[in-house]
Amino acid sequence: MENAGIKHTKIFESTKIMIGGFVMLIIAMGIGRFSYTSILPLMQSQAHLSVTESGYLAGSNNLGYLIAAFCAGFIAWGTRRAYHLKIQLVLCIISTGLMGIASSFIWWMILRFLTGISSGLIFVLSSSLVLDALLSDKRQKWIGIFYGGVGTGIALTGLLTPILSHFSWRGTWIGLLVIGIVLLAPVWTFIRDDKTKPKAPNTDSPTSSAENESIFGWLLVTYGLEGLGYIVSATFLVAMVKQMPHMSSFADYSWIIVGIAAVPSTVLWSWWTSKAGYIKPLITAFILQAFGVIMPVWLPNIIGVTLGSILFGGTFMGISMLAIAAARMARPSSGNRAIALMTGFYGIGQILGPIGAGIVLEVAHSYSLSLILATLVLIIAVTILITGAVNSNKRGLLRNY
Template sequence: MIRPVRGWLAWAAAGDRRRTLSTTTRSTSVHGRSPWLIVGQSAAALAAGIGVGRFVYTPILPLMHAQAGLSAELGASLATANYIGYLTGALAGTFVPALVRSVVVLRGSLVILIATLAMMPVSHDGAVWFGLRLIAGVASALIFVIAVSSALTRLRGQVQHLTGWAFGGVGAGIALSGLLVLLLRTATTWQAAWWSCAALATVLAAAAWGLAPVPQPAPTDQAVSADRPRTRRWFWPLFGSYTFEGIGYIIAGTFLVAAIEQGVPGPVGSGAWILVGLAALPSSALWAWLAHRWSRPSLLFAALAIQVVGVALPALLGGVAPALISAVLFGGTFMGVSTLALAIGTHLQGPRSVSLLTAGYSAGQILGPMLAAPLLQHGYRQALLLGGVVVLAAVLAAIGVWIRYPQVRAPFPTPLDTPSRP
């Protein structure tokens, strides 16, 4: 995954020199296909692979607690299994680049993902659930890296917001699956929720079936603009901030609905999760637009500070309004933080900076549920407080990135440029 993505990032850095060729590029980048068709297919793949395949567990978790006897500790373990599988799939895309360009792998991963969703209700065995969520994580990662590679390659030369809307498919998948679970929760069982979401993933997979990545050679280092800074002074604070973000964001991403429903019984938790998806849908395009007006480190600081409020608010204040505000703040920032951090890392040009940031963020996502697990016996609010504290640590580390950061005018990279994203 890293090779094609880093190639695109190098292309973005040289954007000013290539703008004169934009007309030619636009006519060939989509190979005669409508760019909005590519946006739609990429968004559908990301909605199936990430929005449903990875995050549908969050709104279904309270149903499994109530109806399937799932303990809080096992619930955290299943989340960890999915993140381990996701990291495994992401690394496979990194070290075997041919996977990123394979239509067969994309379609096979979609089928496998749907099967794992449909098989969750078949058993009550925790070990079976663990294995299914592990496999689902691998499939989600491969879908993600292939969809991203295809979008970045085929939309090259198009206006930047197009790719941002493609990645909005993650938010669309979260919103659609959350709405489906909300509609089903009072009328049916947790098994039907899994099967219905498998059907939703099938529809999305059918919409994405025609998506096909194209071969893309990696540009040489000479493609990088010579006026960009070659310093690592700001990298390690960035690495720390992004790793803390991986820990804190995934705690909220896993337990937010369950925490809200502890304080506000009923459909508010599922409704809040729908708002998370709706807020995430336009966020990639929005943060890219803001980066043309303010510096990336200042925006990273702001996004993380907003996310602290979004993560901790339901733990500090009960009621419907804090829950819904939390959902909007969290959904509108978690994709933006990743977008900004990876753009800054690319700008600094440290050796394998994108790979290192990816590793830290992915490790944080595995570590988050493990750190929260001991607190779950006292309820989910304590877990959200922990998540807020960890994201606050990310805010403090981001200050070290902001101080005397070397500025340069360059196009804003498209978000989700590594497999560490949601």
């Protein structure tokens, strides 16, 4: 009975940590990072933000995210992850709200950069905190639910932006600050380090063999191209739909659909991974995402935008989860550095994507060309991944993937 009570208490504690992590992802990713996508059309029309400036603001946020996420993989946080998480959550919420107070483009650049740093640290540290708690209780199947916080955050900000927009673009940013505080307050005490460490992986197992590192280079390049390809749609989807004939009123809903599709996607991709390994689902996710990015260009109507939003939302978090998990398996002796390198390549793509797309938009005066180029990047990425998988399979190194 005593052991059962201890087990029940541990499960209850890890559940609270997971709920706290879920809310942290809503704040860091939904509010801190991706709310810019739904607010962008307001800033373009009311604050006269140009498409080139739009790209630079997105690039500044992604640069901050890259620096934070990359460095976080090489820092020994010890038992102070929760302490640093709380600091970064407060900074993320404040820097987001200050966007509605600042009037200078330079200040917007600085604030988006600072928000990127906070959201990057929150994503890495909350992932570490929650995964440790869940793995120590052998609750791996709950990991997909935790990452569903990203999609929930996107859907939430997509729903709130049209309501908050009645107070102008400034009121929308400030309103998100208030929403962030309301979300954070109930789970503040849930954010704490789990004293139990998860069971160390068996270094003698086949999946821990150094030979499995052969696929890592292919994954690294592929994931970098994913960052470059997906971020164009993630930045400009709402603004593009706003400019479509008879589609302006549907623009905000397109981003809500992305978020709703992303919520269950991590659970579904996790389930398929348990049946088929990482590589086949990853290849499938890339192909579906390429269709999702090009769909609004191919069918510039409500059907095309809806299908594109579903395919995009249903794949972008799945790709991140699958690619990072496969990379960690490929380099078991240096998992944190593998994740940091993957995040670094991904982040570089995320910086170059919006800036390049903004320049293309300025010249071509059309979002279509940017999305076509993004689709081509994703096609190249899946081609590289398939090539790497075939080469590794020929050498008998893909059996555990």
